Amino acid sequence: MIALTDEMKAAFETALADGAPVLIASAGKDGLPDIAFKGSAMVFDGDHVAFWERALGTTFRNFQENPGACVLYRNAKTRTAWKMFGQATVLTEGEVRQQVMDRTIPFELDRDPERKGAAIMIRVDRVLQAGQVIMER
DSSP: OOOOOHHHHHHHHTTTTTTOOEEEEEEOTTOOEEEEEETTOEEEETTEEEEEEOSOSHHHHHHHHOOEEEEEEEETTTTEEEEEEEEEEEESSSHHHHHHHHHSOHHHHTTOTTOOOEEEEEEEEEEEETTEEEEEO
8 A cells, every 4th residue: 555654745845955856767668767856846645746847858758658657765864765666647737737836846836937837746656665665556
């Protein structure tokens, strides 16, 4: 069962300010991997991580072609780390897109003044901590 914790939610909420921005890994249909820092990453609910994709670049294109995702949170100061695997959905319109945008930290959202970005919603299927599976769908 996946039940993302309050600790995870709090860690994601302050990740950028704490100097521990979340990393998102994706791959296109060609299988070429990519990894990107996402300062807007958040625990959206009990089994989803979301972020505002303002650049509409490689991560956006990859998730349109291949939904496989890996999310890495690591805070060296607190010695806390989680690796989450799941499936991404790209949302270019609708209520959930608006909810993600509304919850995006101002530092990131202000870099998309025309609000042309997309919400990326990742359904988490497995969570690892220190190499051990701690949650699984």
